Amino acid sequence: xxxxxxxxxxxxxxxxxxxxxxxxxxxxxxxxxxxxxxxxxxxxxxxxxxxxxxxxxxxxxxxxxxxxxxxxxxxxxxxxxxxxxxxxxxxxxxxxxxxxxxxxxxxxxxxxxxxx
Numbered sequence: 001x002x003x004x005x006x007x008x009x010x011x012x013x014x015x016x017x018x019x020x021x022x023x024x025x026x027x028x029x030x031x032x033x034x035x036x037x038x039x040x041x042x043x044x045x046x047x048x049x050x051x052x053x054x055x056x057x058x059x060x061x062x063x064x065x066x067x068x069x070x071x072x073x074x075x076x077x078x079x080x081x082x083x084x085x086x087x088x089x090x091x092x093x094x095x096x097x098x099x100x101x102x103x104x105x106x107x108x109x110x111x112x113x114x115x116x
């Protein structure tokens with residue numbers, strides 16, 4: 001393997017589980033809504049040195065919400081008119097988890113954003 005390359009492996013099930021541990025807490029904190037495991041969601045990982053997808057830059061001006069920005073920080077935007085949330089979590093000031101998901105109270109059958 002070349003010196004400037006890094007091999008990365010992610011356990012999708014574990015990542016989804018971690019994601020579903022963190023997001024429900026912060027979503028409930030802000031919206032007083034519970035997230036269930038069955039919600040429609042799309043998860044992307046941005047590793048150090050990678051450029052996030054263009055949609056990430058729509059929330060860059062949103063306020064940061066984490067208490068410990070070097071360890072855990074997040075930003076989000078929501079569109080209740082379109083029944084959708086877009087969140088970015090920053091872990092250890094290096095890894096970005098981007099998740100978009102359907103608004104928890106929505107009982108509609110609207111899809112979420114597809115991979116970019």
